Amino acid sequence: MHALDVTIPRGRITAVTGVSGSGKSTLVLDSLIPALRATEQARLPSHVTSIEGAGIEKASVVDATPIGVNVRSTVATYSGILDELRRAYAKLDSAKAAGLSARDFSYNTGSLRCPRCEGTGEITLDVQFLPDVDIACPDCEGRRYGPDAEAHRRPGADGEIALPDLMAMTVAEAAGHVADLRKVTTRLQALQEVGLGYLTLGEATPALSGGEAQRLRLVSELDRTQTGTLFVFDEPTIGLHPLDVRVLIGVLQRLVDQGGTVVVIEHDLDAIANSDHVIDMGPGGGVDGGRIVVAGTPNQVADEKDSVTGRYLAKEASP
Numbered sequence: 001m002h003a004l005d006v007t008i009p010r011g012r013i014t015a016v017t018g019v020s021g022s023g024k025s026t027l028v029l030d031s032l033i034p035a036l037r038a039t040e041q042a043r044l045p046s047h048v049t050s051i052e053g054a055g056i057e058k059a060s061v062v063d064a065t066p067i068g069v070n071v072r073s074t075v076a077t078y079s080g081i082l083d084e085l086r087r088a089y090a091k092l093d094s095a096k097a098a099g100l101s102a103r104d105f106s107y108n109t110g111s112l113r114c115p116r117c118e119g120t121g122e123i124t125l126d127v128q129f130l131p132d133v134d135i136a137c138p139d140c141e142g143r144r145y146g147p148d149a150e151a152h153r154r155p156g157a158d159g160e161i162a163l164p165d166l167m168a169m170t171v172a173e174a175a176g177h178v179a180d181l182r183k184v185t186t187r188l189q190a191l192q193e194v195g196l197g198y199l200t201l202g203e204a205t206p207a208l209s210g211g212e213a214q215r216l217r218l219v220s221e222l223d224r225t226q227t228g229t230l231f232v233f234d235e236p237t238i239g240l241h242p243l244d245v246r247v248l249i250g251v252l253q254r255l256v257d258q259g260g261t262v263v264v265i266e267h268d269l270d271a272i273a274n275s276d277h278v279i280d281m282g283p284g285g286g287v288d289g290g291r292i293v294v295a296g297t298p299n300q301v302a303d304e305k306d307s308v309t310g311r312y313l314a315k316e317a318s319p
């Protein structure tokens with residue numbers, strides 16, 4: 001390992017690039033993050049001499065692991081949308097007449113949940129001599145609510161709409177039916193901005209792909225100021241369709257617009273070309289790595305003949 005002196009601009013997107021084994025993870029995940037989280041000099045990782053984290057108060061690693069462990073976690077609960085919807089439905093005259101509160105509109109614990117599947121939307125079939133199989137609950141057809149929930153309806157874009165109907169809609173569809181609920185509308189907009197408008201509100205979050213989970217984690221961050229926050233992403237474009245890479249780049253830019261600082265360990269040329277600053281590690285992997293080959297704007301890196309990333313960037317720019 002070589003001695004490194006690294007500068008990362010605040011309020012910008014920085015891509016840390018280089019071949020496998022060139023030291024990207026060591027720099028970002030094993031040095032930068034623990035050093036920023038160390039509250040005093042004595043607790044710095046032993047290989048980090050000093051850190052000057054001007055104005056960075058929080059370092060957040062946004063990973064792509066699944067959200068939640070069971071089907072009770074949905075897009076609506078994770079994004080906070082269901083809490084708002086439950087309150088809105090409890091205010092209906094029909095709900096008041098029936099003596100219902102916001103709690104009753106929870107599919108997890110409320111009195112309106114489907115009694116057969118207890119709000120999970122699925123049941124386990126115990127077939128003798130065969131492994132158990134989960135199927136959609138035959139009573140609620142996966143809607144998670146019992147028949148009594150249908151009686152409580154809010155005015156929507158075209159006619160009145162019950163909570164289970166809303167939960168079965170995609171984010172994009174639901175947006176038109178809750179225009180009077182400001183907080184819900186804001187969150188639905190954010191979900192669409194991160195490219196998740198096609199998910200239903202009742203979609204179980206553990207079933208989401210890594211890229212979807214990563215973007216869902218960012219939804220609650222988009223409508224608040226992020227000055228003082230560093231967001232770190234480890235190869236966020238892995239497995240993403242090129243169109244989704246575009247969406248992700250937009251989300252990173254949005255975090256920066258909100259005052260945040262973004263560092264991505266990245267190999268995707270489109271994502272690298274769209275960052276503000278590039279730190280290219282290498283020149284090779286293992287014993288040939290651990291140095292900074294070049295640091296600067298994507299154009300400056302493309303001009304560096306000794307940089308593998310630079311050569312690819314140059315090729316991309318002039319096909």
Ligand SMILES: [Zn+2]
Nearest residue numbers: 114117137140
């Ligand atoms: Zn059911």
